[in-house]
Amino acid sequence: MKLNSPENGANQCLGLITISEVRDFLMDSLNLPNPLDSPEQRGQLRRWLKKWQRLFTFHVEVGDGTQEESTISAEHLERFAPYLRTALRRIWHEADARQRDWYLYRLRDKHHHMIVRAENPYLLSITATDTVKRLREFERTSCSRGDDPSQRERFFESMAGADLFEDVPRVSPFEAAVYWLQANQKLMVFCEGPECAAPYFFRAEKGQTYCSNECANVARKAAKLKWWNENRKAKSRIGEAANGTR
Ligand SMILES: [Zn+2]
Structure with missing residues (x-):
């Protein structure tokens, strides 16, 4: 088996998560309610967080230059979960393979952005309350050292994380899960049962249309x-x- 195969090792995705965990995680995410406003819906989101927060790992540098693994905060994930649910549903229902691939890439990229921001909290965020103040500071720094227009552009881009977002992300359990899905799209089925409570599922046999x-x-x-x-x-x-x- 190739090193970068989604199923590297017995029942493991990229060596980080088992295939049954991937399936379980994707099902729980897809079947999250929409919207997530009522107390009952919020309860389901809390159960999702309790079960799956561990998949959203990133690395933080500790004092002596070594790195420690941490997990994305529940607050961040509460915003990511609805995005994940909707993106997966869109992927499930999209008949065109090229568009599905694009949505899958966008989902992996969105996660990559969340991880890069967690690992580099100094990066400029367009929605932060101090964004305008920080942009003015960058302008002053760039002016005071006499940057030419292209140096100024590079400086602003790097503070917004341009180089970091271009890199291929480090493998993580979430990344492994979506990578596995990308390679197994033929298994995605939407149950045709008129009263189905959890209609998103993976088929167990060819031609299966009911969960x-x-x-x-x-x-x-x-x-x-x-x-x-x-x-x-x-x-x-x-x-x-x-x-x-x-
Ligand atoms: Zn069903």
Whole structure:
């Protein structure tokens, strides 16, 4: 198996997370409610955080130059989770392979941005309350050292993280999970069961369209009823009219 294969090692993705964990994580993320406003919905988000916060790792430098692993704060993840849910749903429903690949890349990139910002808190953020003040400081620094226009441009770009965002991210459990999904898109199915509570699932066999026998049975009954309403009722009306019973 190739070193960078999504399934590097027995049942492991990039050596960091098991495939069953990846599946479990993606299902929990996809089936998060939309919106996440009511107390019950917030409870589901809290359970998601408790279970999956450990996947969002980054490295921080400690005093002596060595690095320690840390996890993204719950506050940040509360904002990331709805984005993740919506991005995954978009990927699930997109029929065009090129567009799906783009959405998958964008999701990995969004995560990469979150990690880079956690590891480099000095980077300029457009939404921070001190953004204007910091831009003025950069301008003063650049002027005082006599930067030419291209040096000034480079300085501003580096403070906004341009070089860091260009790098390929370090492998992390989340990155491994989405990389695995990108390589296994053929397994993504949306359950056709009319009352399905968790319709996003991975198919276990080719051609599977329902997540469970329960959903298949409900759909079969609904289809029968629909057929009866459209055909039998019409026929019985014709029969009644022919017999002059109406
Ligand atoms: Zn179902």
